[in-house]
Amino acid sequence: MKAIYILCLRQLKRYVRSPARIIGSLGQPLLFLVALGFGFRSMFARAGGGNYINFLSPGIISMAILFNAVFSGIEIIWDRQFGFLKETLVAPVSRLEIVFGRMLGGAIVAMAQGTVVLLICVIAGFRIHNSLMVPLAILFMFLIALLFTGIGTVFGSVLQDMQGFPLIINFLIMPLFFFSGAIFSADGLPKALQFALRLNPLSYGVDGLRGACSSVFAYGMATDLIVVTILTGILLGVGSYFFSKIQL
Amino acid sequence: MGEMIAVHDLVKNYGEFCAVNHISFTVAEGKIFGFLGPNGAGKTTTIKMLTTVLDPTSGKILVNGHDPTRDQKQVRRSFGIVFQDPSLDDELTAQENMDLHGILYGVPHAERVKRIDMLVDFVGLGDRKKDLVKTYSGGMKRRLEVARALLHNPRILFLDEPTIGLDPQTRNHIWSYIQQLSKEEGVTVFFTTHYMDEADRVAGDVAVIDHGKIVAQGAPADLKERTKCANLEDAFIALTGHAIREEEANAMDRMRMMGRAWRGGGRR
Numbered sequence: 001m002k003a004i005y006i007l008c009l010r011q012l013k014r015y016v017r018s019p020a021r022i023i024g025s026l027g028q029p030l031l032f033l034v035a036l037g038f039g040f041r042s043m044f045a046r047a048g049g050g051n052y053i054n055f056l057s058p059g060i061i062s063m064a065i066l067f068n069a070v071f072s073g074i075e076i077i078w079d080r081q082f083g084f085l086k087e088t089l090v091a092p093v094s095r096l097e098i099v100f101g102r103m104l105g106g107a108i109v110a111m112a113q114g115t116v117v118l119l120i121c122v123i124a125g126f127r128i129h130n131s132l133m134v135p136l137a138i139l140f141m142f143l144i145a146l147l148f149t150g151i152g153t154v155f156g157s158v159l160q161d162m163q164g165f166p167l168i169i170n171f172l173i174m175p176l177f178f179f180s181g182a183i184f185s186a187d188g189l190p191k192a193l194q195f196a197l198r199l200n201p202l203s204y205g206v207d208g209l210r211g212a213c214s215s216v217f218a219y220g221m222a223t224d225l226i227v228v229t230i231l232t233g234i235l236l237g238v239g240s241y242f243f244s245k246i247q248l
Numbered sequence: 249m250g251e252m253i254a255v256h257d258l259v260k261n262y263g264e265f266c267a268v269n270h271i272s273f274t275v276a277e278g279k280i281f282g283f284l285g286p287n288g289a290g291k292t293t294t295i296k297m298l299t300t301v302l303d304p305t306s307g308k309i310l311v312n313g314h315d316p317t318r319d320q321k322q323v324r325r326s327f328g329i330v331f332q333d334p335s336l337d338d339e340l341t342a343q344e345n346m347d348l349h350g351i352l353y354g355v356p357h358a359e360r361v362k363r364i365d366m367l368v369d370f371v372g373l374g375d376r377k378k379d380l381v382k383t384y385s386g387g388m389k390r391r392l393e394v395a396r397a398l399l400h401n402p403r404i405l406f407l408d409e410p411t412i413g414l415d416p417q418t419r420n421h422i423w424s425y426i427q428q429l430s431k432e433e434g435v436t437v438f439f440t441t442h443y444m445d446e447a448d449r450v451a452g453d454v455a456v457i458d459h460g461k462i463v464a465q466g467a468p469a470d471l472k473e474r475t476k477c478a479n480l481e482d483a484f485i486a487l488t489g490h491a492i493r494e495e496e497a498n499a500m501d502r503m504r505m506m507g508r509a510w511r512g513g514g515r516r
Contacts, residue, residue: 090300
C-alpha cells in the first residue's frame with residue numbers, strides 16, 4: 001500500500017513542479033472553448049439548442065482530462081527511456097502495486113487539470129444547474145480520468161519509444177474526442193455517426209458529466225455511470241496486465 | 249564463509265541466439281567479484297537473470313540462498329543495484345529519490361531518515377540533498393545511485409559498469425566507497441566494467457565471459473600469470489582476442505531484430 005502511495009505522490013510532485021506542463025496543456029482546451037464556444041454560441045441559440053457554453057463546457061473539461069490522462073499513462077515510456085522504470089521494477093513490490101500507484105497518480109493529475117479547466121469555463125459563463133449534483137460531476141471526472149489513464153498505460157507499456165505517440169493522438173485520441181458528443185449533440189446526426197458515438201466510451205463520460213452539470217442526460221444517468229464504471233474497471237485491468245508484461 | 253551468489257550451468261537463449269551458454273561460478277560472501285567481457289558477451293544478460301528481471305532458459309541460480317525465479321521478493325530484498333544507465337528521477341530531489349527507494353523497500357521511517365542522512369554524507373552529497381537531481385553532474389548522479397542502492401542494507405551490491413563515462417577522480421571516489429563498504433559491512437560486490445585497471449585493483453576474483461561462455465576465472469594475479477601478461481588488460485585481450493565486437497545489443501534489441509527478420513519487414 002505504501003508503494004502505491006509513494007508512486008502516486010511522485011506523479012503529483014512532478015506535476016506541481018512543471019508549470020510549463022500545467023499551462024501548456026491548458027492551451028488546447030482553452031482554444032476550443034473560446035473558438036467554438038463563442039464562435040457557435042449565437043448559431044446554437046438560434047437553432048434552439050440553448051446556451052452553448054453550458055453545453056460545450058463539460059465536453060471541454062472531458063477533453064482536458066482525456067489528454068492529460070492518456071499522457072500520464074504514456075509517461076511510462078519516458079520513465080523507461082530515462083531509466084526510472086527499472087528502479088521500480090526491481091524493487092520488492094508487486095507490479096500491480098506499481099501500476100496502481102502510477103494510474104492513481106495519473107488520474108489525480110488529470111483531474112486537477114480538469115478542475116482548472118472547469119474554473120476557466122465558469123469564468124467564460126458556464127453554470128452548473130444544480131449544485132447538489134457537483135459530487136456526481138466530480139465522480140464522472142474521476143472515472144474519465146481513470147479510464148483514460150488505463151488506456152495510456154496500455155500504450156505506454158507496449159510502445160518502446162515516443163515515435164508512436166502522434167499516431168495515438170491523431171488516430172485514437174482526437175477521434176475519441178470529436179465523436180464523443182463533446183462539441184455537438186448526437187441528435188440529428190447520420191445513423192452511422194450516432195452509432196459510432198454510442199460505441200465511444202468517452203460519450204458516456206461526457207454525457208454523464210454534462211448531465212450532472214445540466215441535470216439532463218441523453219443516455220440516462222444510470223447507463224452512463226454503469227458503462228463508464230465497467231469500462232474503467234476493464235481498462236485498469238488491461239493496463240495492469242500490459243504493464244506486468246514489460247520486459248527490461 | 250558462505251556463497252552469496254551461486255550459478256550452476258546457466259543458459260539464456262533468445263530463439264537461435266545463445267546469449268549465455270552454460271556458465272557456472274560462485275561468489276563468496278564479502279568478496280568483490282569482477283565480471284568482465286567484451287561488448288555483447290552476456291554480462292548484462294547474466295546480471296538481469298541474477299536480479300530477477302529475466303528468466304533463465306535453464307540452469308540454477310541462488311542469490312543469498314534464494315532462487316530468483318521463485319523467491320523473487322526475497323532475492324530483491326537481498327541486493328542493491330546500480331544499473332548501466334541512470335535510473336534516478338530527475339524531477340525529484342536526491343532526498344526524495346532516496347525516500348522513494350526506502351519506502352519501496354519497506355525501510356521503516358526512523359531508520360530511513362537516519363540511513364539517508366548517513367549515506368548521502370558518505371558519498372559526499374550531504375549539502376546537495378535538497379536539490380533536484382537534474383541539477384547534478386554525471387558523477388554526482390552515480391554517487392547518489394550507489395548511496396541509494398545501499399539504503400535498504402542489501403547483502404549484495406550489483407554494479408553494471410558503474411564508472412562508465414566518469415572522470416578518474418570520480419571513478420577513484422566511487423571505488424574507494426565501495427571498497428570501504430565491502431570491508432566495513434561485509435557487503436558482497438558483483439560488478440562489470442571495461443576498465444581492466446579498476447578490476448585489477450579492486451576485485452578479489454574475476455571471471456571473463458566471451459560469446460556467452462566463461463573463458464577464465466580466478467584472481468587477477470592468476471589470470472596474468474596464466475596468460476604471461478604484465479597487466480590485466482593484456483590478459484583480457486589474450487583471452488578474448490583482438491576482434492572488435494558489434495555494438496552492444498541488449499536482449500530486447502535482439503528480440504526486435506529477430507522479429508523484424510522473421511516478419512520480413514520493418515515495424516514502423
